[in-house]
Amino acid sequence: MQLLGLGIEMAALFIGFGLLIGIPFGFFGMGGSFLVTPALLVVGYPAPVAVGSGLAFVFGTSVIGALRHRDHGQVSYPLAAVMILGMTVGIEVGTRVVFLLAKAGSADFVISVVYVGLLVAVGLFVLRDARSDGTDVGRGRIATVVQAITLPPMVSLPGGATVSVWVLLAVGSGIGVLSGCLGVGGGFLLLPIMVYGFGIPTAIAAGTSILQISVSGAFGTFVYAQSNAVDVSVVAALLVGSALGARIGTSATRLVNEADIKGYFAGLLLAGGIATASKQMGAAYGVGTLETVSAVLLSGTAVLVSGAIVTASINALRKNRELGLPY
Amino acid sequence: MSDHDDESAAVLWQSSTLQIILMSTMMMMSLDVLFVTPASNGPELAAATVGFVLAEALMLYVGYGALARIASPSARELLTRA
Numbered sequence: 001m002q003l004l005g006l007g008i009e010m011a012a013l014f015i016g017f018g019l020l021i022g023i024p025f026g027f028f029g030m031g032g033s034f035l036v037t038p039a040l041l042v043v044g045y046p047a048p049v050a051v052g053s054g055l056a057f058v059f060g061t062s063v064i065g066a067l068r069h070r071d072h073g074q075v076s077y078p079l080a081a082v083m084i085l086g087m088t089v090g091i092e093v094g095t096r097v098v099f100l101l102a103k104a105g106s107a108d109f110v111i112s113v114v115y116v117g118l119l120v121a122v123g124l125f126v127l128r129d130a131r132s133d134g135t136d137v138g139r140g141r142i143a144t145v146v147q148a149i150t151l152p153p154m155v156s157l158p159g160g161a162t163v164s165v166w167v168l169l170a171v172g173s174g175i176g177v178l179s180g181c182l183g184v185g186g187g188f189l190l191l192p193i194m195v196y197g198f199g200i201p202t203a204i205a206a207g208t209s210i211l212q213i214s215v216s217g218a219f220g221t222f223v224y225a226q227s228n229a230v231d232v233s234v235v236a237a238l239l240v241g242s243a244l245g246a247r248i249g250t251s252a253t254r255l256v257n258e259a260d261i262k263g264y265f266a267g268l269l270l271a272g273g274i275a276t277a278s279k280q281m282g283a284a285y286g287v288g289t290l291e292t293v294s295a296v297l298l299s300g301t302a303v304l305v306s307g308a309i310v311t312a313s314i315n316a317l318r319k320n321r322e323l324g325l326p327y
Numbered sequence: 328m329s330d331h332d333d334e335s336a337a338v339l340w341q342s343s344t345l346q347i348i349l350m351s352t353m354m355m356m357s358l359d360v361l362f363v364t365p366a367s368n369g370p371e372l373a374a375a376t377v378g379f380v381l382a383e384a385l386m387l388y389v390g391y392g393a394l395a396r397i398a399s400p401s402a403r404e405l406l407t408r409a
Contacts, residue, residue, distance in 0.1 A: 056380050063384040218377050225373035232376060236383055243387035247395060314406050321407045 006233045014237035018057075020302040021238075022245020025061060027252050027309050028265055035268070035302065036238065037182060038115055038276045042294050047107040049231055051098055051182065052224030056235040058184065059217030061242050066214045068250065069207030076158050076200070076208045080215075082165055083172035087186070087216040090176020095223045097181055112280040115182060116273045122188050123269030130262035146197045161199040171197075172212075179216055180223075187213055245306070252309050255316035264305045271301035 006014065021035055037054035041047065069075055101107035143161070151164045171193055175186040187209050194205035224230050275294040282290030 056376065059377070060380045060384040060387075063381060064388045067388055218381070221377050221380060222373045225376035226369040228372065230376050232379060235380060239380070239383055239387060243384070243391055247391050317403060317407050 006237060011233075011237050014234055015241040017299070017302070018238035018241025018243075019245040020241075020299070020306045022061070022242030022247075023249040023252075023306040023309055024265060024268065024302075025065075025242065026246035026249020027256075027261065028249075035272050035298065037111075037184065038119075038272055038279075039298055040234070041108065041112065042275065042279045042291070042298060045231065045234075046102075047111050048098055048102050048224065048227065048229040051111065052221070052227075052229035053231045053234050054182075054184065055179065055217055055220035055224060056230045056232075057238050057242070058179075059214060059221050060235065060239045061246065062187075062210045062214035062217055064243055064246060065210040066207070069203075069210055072203075072207070074203045074207030075211050076204055077211075078155060079157055079168065079194075079198075079200075080208050080211045082155065082168045083175075083190075083212050084215045086169040086172020086174075087176035087179065087212060088219055090173040090178075091180035091216055091220050091223065092176075093173075094177040094180020094182075095220070097177075099227070108283075109280065111182060112276050116277045116280075118178075118182070119269050119273030119276065123266050123273060125192075126262060126269060127266035130259065130266055143197055143199050147199070157198055157200055158204045159199045159201050163198055176216060179220055186216070248313075249309060252313040255320075256309065256312040260312065261305070261308055264308045268301045268305045271297050 017039060036057050037050045040050035040053055045053070066075070098107055098111070101110050146167060147161055147163060149164050149167050151166050153165050154162045155165055155168065156162050175189055178184060178189070179186050190209035190212065191202075191205055194200045194209060195202055198205075200208070221230060275298040278290045278297065279294035282288065282294065
C-alpha cells in the first residue's frame, strides 16, 4: 500500500519525524530544517536529493510560520526584501558548489563535515546562552561593530538601529551560501544576527527571518528541482507532520518558559552533529553499528526534546487549572 | 464534567484529527497528479514542485487551523483531567 507516494512504513516514519521536528521549530522559531538533511543522509538519500528535499521542507514549513507571524504584525518587509536579495545570490552560489562537489564525488563527505561543524558550534552557542543569564557583554559589542559601518545607503530598522544596506546584503549572501550548500533555512543564524547584531526585537526578528526563509526556500527548491533533486513524496509526508508539530510548539510558547527547555535544544543540535559524524564514519569504515547509532541518536533526541516541551506544557496547563487561571 | 463527556471529547478529537489527516492525504495525492506528474523537464518540473509544496503548506495551514479551533478546547480538557 502506498501513502503520499511512499510505502506505508516510510510515510509513517517521515510524518512522525516531521511531527518531532515541528514541535521544537514551533517552540524555538528555528531549527526545523537543521535535522532534515542529516536525517535524509542517514536514511541513505544522495547528498543533492537530501539537500534539495531539505530546502523544499524548509520552504513549506516557513510559509506556514510566516503566515502566523504576519497575522501578529511581526514582519519587517524592507529588511526582508534587502536580505532576500543577498540570500538569492548566495543560494545560487551554494547550489553550484554542491553540484561541483557531487561531480567530484565528495559531496556527501564535505556536506557532512560542514554539518557536523555547524551543529556542534551552534549547539555549544545555545548551551552557553542557556547557562548565562542573558546579560552577555559580547552581544552589545557585536551590535556596536555592525552599526559602526556607515557605508550608504542606510536602512532604519525596527528597534531604532540604522544599518548599511551593504551589511544586510553581505549577511544575506553568506547565509544564502549555507542554505544552498546544506539545505537549511538559516534561521539558526539569522535570528541571533538580527537580535544581537541589528538590535531588532526578538518577535519581529523571528517573523522577518521566517519570511526570508520562505522566499529563499522557494528559490532553493526551484533550483534543486530543476535537476530533479527534490523528493516530493518525502517532503509531503514531512510537512503533514511538521505543520501539526509547529502548531503544538507555538501553543506551548504561551505556557512554557523557553529558557527551561533551551538546554534540551542544545542537546538536540549536538546529537545531530554526533549522529552525522557517526553515519559518515560508519560508511567510510564499513561499520554498520555506527550507522544504527546515528539513526537512534537522531530520533532519540528529537523524541526527548519534543517530549520535554509537551510534558512541560501539560504540567503548566494542569497548574493553571489548579490555580483557576485561564488554560 | 463526567467521564462520558471526557470520552465524547476524546472521540470527537480523534475523529476530527483522522478526518483532517485523511483529507490532507487525499488532497496531496490529487495535487501530486495535478502539479508534479505532468511536468517532465527542468523549469516546468521545478515550478510544479514549488507550486505543490506551496499548495500543501497553505492547505495544512488552513486544515490544521480548523482542527485547532474544533479540537483545542476538548484536547485541553482531556489533558488537564487525565
